[in-house]
Amino acid sequence: MVQVDLVRLDPGLPVPAQARPGDAGMDLAAAHDVTLAPGERALVGTGLALVLPEGYAAFVMPRSGLAVREGIGLLNAPGTIDAGYRGEVKVCLVNHDPARTVSLRRGDRVAQLVVQRVEETVFRVLEGVDDVEALAAHAPSARGEGGFGSTGVAGGGRRTEGDQR
Numbered sequence: 577m578v579q580v581d582l583v584r585l586d587p588g589l590p591v592p593a594q595a596r597p598g599d600a601g602m603d604l605a606a607a608h609d610v611t612l613a614p615g616e617r618a619l620v621g622t623g624l625a626l627v628l629p630e631g632y633a634a635f636v637m638p639r640s641g642l643a644v645r646e647g648i649g650l651l652n653a654p655g656t657i658d659a660g661y662r663g664e665v666k667v668c669l670v671n672h673d674p675a676r677t678v679s680l681r682r683g684d685r686v687a688q689l690v691v692q693r694v695e696e697t698v699f700r701v702l703e704g705v706d707d708v709e710a711l712a713a714h715a716p717s718a719r720g721e722g723g724f725g726s727t728g729v730a731g732g733g734r735r736t737e738g739d740q741r
């Protein structure tokens with residue numbers, strides 16, 4: 577359990593809360609009405625500012641119901657809230673529906689916030705390792721350089737020898 581200090585910039589909006597015990601996401605409400613034509617995006621406030629502890633970040637995630645029912649997502653999903661950010665948490669909503677204009681009201685739950693521990697990372701340049709073949713030899717792995725569909729793109733996974741599909 578981690579405690580996150582929070583300022584309600586707009587006391588008319590609820591403090592984010594889990595919809596059900598154990599949920600990872602805390603729903604975020606829109607601070608104002610917004611109407612999005614097909615393909616349109618808008619930056620919408622949530623009325624919240626946070627003090628995340630060092631070593632944590634928060635991620636603004638889409639809500640699946642809004643995506644399935646209305647075609648509304650987040651353009652930069654997941655949005656990253658840095659521990660040191662003291663501004664208002666905002667969401668960049670986008671209407672992916674090809675035909676329908678969508679109207680959202682102040683107070684609608686438009687996204688969800690997931691707080692996570694993140695490792696502070698330092699990069700160390702590998703001297704004498706100049707290309708990906710050399711890297712694969714330096715740090716062998718089952719995947720190697722395979723990516724971007726190397727295991728197949730459909731049909732439930734990688735084909736093995738003798739597989740007749």
Ligand SMILES: O=c1ccn([C@H]2C[C@H](O)[C@@H](COP(=O)(O)OP(=O)(O)OP(=O)(O)O)O2)c(=O)[nH]1
Pocket residue numbers: 636652654655656657658659661664665666667668
């Ligand atoms: O969905 C989002 C994404 C970001 N932010 C805020 C918090 C975050 O700490 C800051 C910067 O976000 P990011 O690093 O994604 O944006 P950038 O384009 O790299 O801006 P910057 O140069 O300020 O880092 O903006 C939000 O409120 N909502």
Ligand SMILES: [Mg+2]
Pocket residue numbers: none
């Ligand atoms: Mg940044």
